[in-house]
Amino acid sequence: MIRLSYLLFLIASAPLSAQKTAAVTSPDKSIEVKFGLTKKGNPYYMVSKSGTKVIDTSALGLVRKDDDFSTGLSVQSTSGTSSVSDSYTMLQGKKSEIWYRANQRQLTLTNKNGQLFEIIFNVSDDGFAFKYRFPETTSDKKIITEEKSSFRFASGTKGWLQPMSVAKSGWEQCNPAYEEYYDMETPIEKQPALGQGWVYPALFQSNGIWVSVTEAGLGRNYCGTHLKYDEATKSVRIVFPQTLERTAPDAALEPEGTLPLSSPWRVVGIGNLETIANSTLGTDLADKSVAKNTDFIKPGIASWSWALLKDDSVNYDTTKQFIDYASQMNWLYCLVDADWDRRIGLDKIKELIAYAKGKNVKLILWYNSAGSWNTVKYTPKDKFLTAESRDKEFQLLSDMGIAGVKIDFFGGDGQSMISYYHDILESALKHKILVNFHGATLPRGWQRTYPNLMTAEAIKGFEFITFFQEVADLAPGHMAMLPFGRNLYDPMDFTPMSLDKIPNINRRSTTAFELALPTLFLSGIQHLAEIPEGMAKQPKYVIDYLKDIPTAWDESKYLAGFPGKDAIFARRKGNVWFITGINGENKPKSFELDLSFVKATEGFMITDGKNGKVVESKVKAGKVNVDLKAFGGFVMKF
Incomplete structure (x- = not known):
């Protein structure tokens, strides 16, 4: 010193x-x-x-x-x-x-x-x-x-x-x-x-x-x-x-x-x-891609039961329901969370893989990173600690037709732990397995080096909102910070979007705020928290909108915002522009947006209406005025 x-x-x-x-x-x-x-x-x-x-x-x-x-x-x-x-x-x-x-x-x-x-x-x-x-x-x-x-x-x-x-x-x-x-x-x-x-x-x-x-x-x-x-x-x-x-x-x-x-x-x-x-x-500045074949890498959305339904949802019948849900929404994936090996079993997982294939859906399976660095009891664990066991497990998953893995509870940033991340990504890439790291470090550009790294948590995400009211109270401002912080350079598995209700929690953000998050946050696979029952309560135009949103973009533009207060971005996939914004503060705001870069003359906007409902309206490109309610949001599509 x-x-x-x-x-x-x-x-x-x-x-x-x-x-x-x-x-x-x-x-x-x-x-x-x-x-x-x-x-x-x-x-x-x-x-x-x-x-x-x-x-x-x-x-x-x-x-x-x-x-x-x-x-x-x-x-x-x-x-x-x-x-x-x-x-x-x-x-x-x-x-x-x-x-x-x-x-x-x-x-x-x-x-x-x-x-x-x-x-x-x-x-x-x-x-x-x-x-x-x-x-x-x-x-x-x-x-x-x-x-x-x-x-x-x-x-x-x-x-x-x-x-x-x-x-x-x-x-x-x-x-x-x-x-x-x-x-x-x-x-x-x-x-x-x-x-x-x-x-x-x-x-x-x-x-x-x-x-x-x-x-x-x-x-x-x-x-x-x-x-x-x-x-x-x-x-x-x-x-x-x-x-x-x-x-x-x-x-x-x-x-x-x-x-x-x-x-x-x-x-x-x-x-x-x-x-x-x-x-x-x-x-x-990240290392260049080491992948020789990326044909198997498909960004997309995943249904996920655990976010709102927790451990008891990890069973055969609920997983089948969420496969149907993903299929109905045109989503590519369904995530099966912790303890699937004990609560469902490998043989039944194979049945679910076959069922999902018939629905054009692929499964992602949860794993415990294991080792001595934590005392988490959830399984499967100890599968990736050696080169032999990694290759064996990834080969098994590949042969079964599993698309990817969610690996949880890592232990820090020491050189041996960083080497372990590389070991996992290299082995998974060799066996054409997609990877999502949870309870993990910041990716630091690894998604370029290993394109099979779809996302990583490394943030106080949606699951914390489901556990603690004080977290839900602070969530809007926290989420308005993330495009300028954690999600600035690297994919982030916040697992967003609750449109209906969160058990035992008073959600502070509006429905339109929540609807904006899947196109505001960047994640190669976007795991959405909303369950089939909540989705069924939404207007048809909301459901239709969520059936066709990308998770990989050709172009993005910052339009307005300030860290922790508000964030408005435009993102393009092909010829389609999505404009998305949230208000992280407990006061109404108005923005004038210049959308002259949008070639389409007319699109639609979904924003907050009365009594907690959302409303749809037509909108034209050019100078557009947007009014946001306290903790509110909006989406546009051209």
Whole structure:
């Protein structure tokens, strides 16, 4: 603490003329990243947007168990600026066809012992990213014990931040699971009550400019990281996981492996709220797809009994009913939740698979990630812990005709746990099985690398609303935060939409608010909470609307909104536009939307009417006025 504080004092006080500096700008010249070494050989960087300082002088560097790469460094070379251009296709998310363009420079350093260390900077029009690399080759294992990367924002910067939970806390010791409420518009100096810092993506507003921070390209040899405010250095720092966040007491926690070894990209979006909301940096910097065949990957909607009916719904007859429900709604999937192996049994599951096939529906089965990291008793468990058992189970599921798995209750971000995620995704991909992670970490762009990763929870989702009235009371504002936070870059299995009622809970959001969620939230497979009885009470136009909504988009646009208050987005699939919005506050609002980009001249809108009912009306493209009730919402389709 004291040493890093002194380092930043030296960096901030040393004149630029006395430092070895270089710079790289975005293609449109609006973002500039300056970087270099101080006289003490401490690497640093600073960032400005259109001449306004966004991140002040901030520390860089890594510390390995065998050597230090954060001080006493010398510049071996600084590359010229090169152009980075990448185009790729996503099978889910905001956009299908994406083009990433950035300028890159590399700083190659040597430490006091002559070992090489590289820092690579990419700067695009919507932000920047940096990562570290040890380029030399070794046969012995190297362990990284600390990362010095920091983000020094101006005084008065506010954050919209989700706290990291305490490892081994929560029900059956199942934390951390990225399931805490956001602290919104909070001073970044304020420590979260849980004391463990903040998870990604973290959203900040500094000097009137919006900044999002996440990581991408997280390989199996690095741990997942998060952020923590360091009072001594007055900066937000990257920190490693808590001691218990690993697969076993003696398993790897910190990054380790033979060289060459790279860190993930530290990804920072910069701009106005529209720029942040439309950004795809989280997948732009992710590792490229390893899939050779993606024909089996079909985004879609799933029916799901457990959300409202809980454990007793996991039985043969109810599952058959929900298969019929999915078929009637033209949905592709039906999820069978925990304890199916004991409550239904494998032989009966095979019968349900055959029945579902006749209805053009495929099943998804729940699994416990197992291991010593939690005490959850639900089964099946222990199926994915070794390469042999993973391949055996996925081959069985593939042979049976199962479409995918929902794997629950992981144990954190230690390097061994991150490697376990990769093991599961690789094996599932080989056997053409779709994956949904629950009680899990943030995907960090893995859906690009492994397109069979359809979604992940990592959020305080709908199930919490069904358990606690205090959660339901806060839910509208929480959900209005998510397009700008958790769901900004990565798919999110919030399991949304209760149109009718939640047992023993007074739902605060309106029916139209709930109807908006499946097209507002991004998830490769969207598991919907509403059950057949609730759906049957809805007007025909609502049911028809829900029979034909995509979960993968060709284009998305931010139209209006503010984190935690409201969110209005437009999403296009083919020639069809969906406009969707929610009001997260307990007061009515009006918006004027510019829909001139919509080519169709006329569409329809469903919004809140009187006495809790929804109403349908015709709407024309162009300038459209929308009135939202307190905790209300709307959908449009052109």
